[in-house]
Amino acid sequence: TLFRSKLCERIAYTKFVVRVDSPEKICVMKDQPGAPPLTVLALSFKMVLHPKTNQHEIAVVAGVLMPEVSSSTPVESGMIMHAASAPNFVAVRPVNHKPVPIGIQEQARTKTGGLELVPNEQALLNFVLAKVMKLDPDVILGHDLTGFGLDVFLNRLASCKTRDWSRIGRLIQRKDLNAMVKSKLGNHVPDALAGRLVLDTLVSAKELCPREKDYSIPALAESLLNRKLHPRTDALATPIAFEYEQTLNALLRECVQDAEISLQLSNTLSVLPLSRQLTSLSGNVWSKTLRGARAERIEFLLCHELALIKPKLLLPDKLSKYDRKALEAASNPGSAIVQTEEKAGRRKPQYAGGLVLEPKKGLYDRYVLQLDFNSLYPSIIQEYNICFTTMDVDAMKNKAEDEIELPEAGLAEGVLPRVLRRLVEQRRAVKAVMKKEQDAAKVKQLDIRQLAIKLTANSLYGCLGFENSRFFARPLAQLITLQGRETLQRTIDLARDSFNAEVIYGDTDSLFVYTGLEDMMKVRALGTELKREVNKRYKTLEIEIDAVYARMLLLKKKKYAAMKVASLNEPQNLVREVKGLDLVRHDWCGLSRMVSSFAVDQLLSKDLSADDAIGNVLTNLDFIANQVMTNQIALQQYIITRSL
């Protein structure tokens, strides 16, 4: 039944409300007309601290609107530039009861740059609510919205007792917002914004670019958008910046730029098309995919898969911590209840993980060959048909690792192997399209998509070992990592025994072989031969030549640096790769990283003997020490970043 919203009881701010008697009456349309375009509103805030309450208050809001965004195809970059050149609005209010500078007042009067001047925070909040109502965006987008911006916004809406606060979403909500934001239970942003998608580019970037280390706007703008930004202030501004036209103008520009950059990041990463595909893949709710809840995606993926198999199976209950404790207590009535301190951080490991070889430390100056298993854990699940449908997980619950046995050969393919096989097939298809694609931008987007499929496949294993997951099955996780360790060990033994190869290091799914060779053709031949010998032992498991290094400095487990041959056809073209060393860690200052980087460059230099390299390093150390003593190093170079 389709109601005009005004005629029925007010449920939503939308034009129409559709009410369905039963979920069974909902079906998927045949001949889908294609998804309607989305309206996207990028928001950005600047906060100040209230001097007495020490609470965040909102002082500036900027919005950039992008209408007619497709959720199926990536956005062309031209459209973003167009949207960015005209911010939809930027609003500012006086801070600490001091009027904003005359120049800013003048800008607001003449509406230059869409600037709006409002008398106080309450008015600012209402201004935003009115804008959101009018523009009615399907997607509200911004950087760190869920962790900061919208969170503070909701808190301010509550504190200022704003009328009809739920206009920020599409559902009319009369709940007491104050009670909502003050209850300790998690994040209320998505609930408050019911009916709109919340796209937090910080959350998305973390999921889609796991190798990135700095997820701040300037860092992401540089690495993903190739844009170097001017040094900027924090989202938390100082009140004094509101007293001068120049500093306030800079603040306003920054706020608009943050919204614009966030919009560009979302487009570059194709967050909307990608999250929509991921959602279709797992059959969960889109807004949850955007929240980055991987465990829930896997849960839905498996629930749908289980609904298809016959005979039908009961799904495992989803147990909360409380449920699990109650069950535990019921099964051991005599035992005392062990109070486990649940800390927010990482717990102690519950089972053994990957095998890490003790490295043969040193500087290697001839070719090193690196071989990697492709998607080791997903492959193992498929190779050995590991699944709760092929094994009696309950019976193994309290067994030691070496008592857990592999499923018998010849059983029908389990649910987990089948899901993974499908994911692998899809990823292969994406990669095939990528190879044919000429457009570099589209290649990048396809690359992100295949990465996302890979991440989904990899997090399946993670969810088996995750206590709060519906499909938590520690014995399976244990068996998978055990097979991983054995697979790597067998490969090392084979390399040593059949090829007389010197394995100098290996971590979980990789091994590094010192070839002692200087002829690339021979290195490739060895690699190919090793690969063939390993792969013929398995159906699904597959090892590949991951890299060849011309020089390698191996220091410790998970700490090494090497010159990687960029392309096997051009062995002269080398790229530095550094893992785990101080110079890749943010908890060391810039100066330290610089010195460390110089040392690594010297040691890995093709044209230098080790002695000469060491000599240069020592000279450089003296030079830098002198600069430090004579105060010639910028203070910036001494800053370390570390969370507490």
Place this chain on the structure above:
DNA sequence: GGCTGGAGCGC
């Protein structure tokens, strides 16, 4: 000197 816990990496 051994132990523990936290941070931040690697996979």
Place this chain on the structure above:
DNA sequence: CGTCGCCGAGGCGCTCCAGCC
């Protein structure tokens, strides 16, 4: 109209550091 639900979080391995006994 308010209450109820009380969730919301992928894994382990390793090094380095601080702090404690």
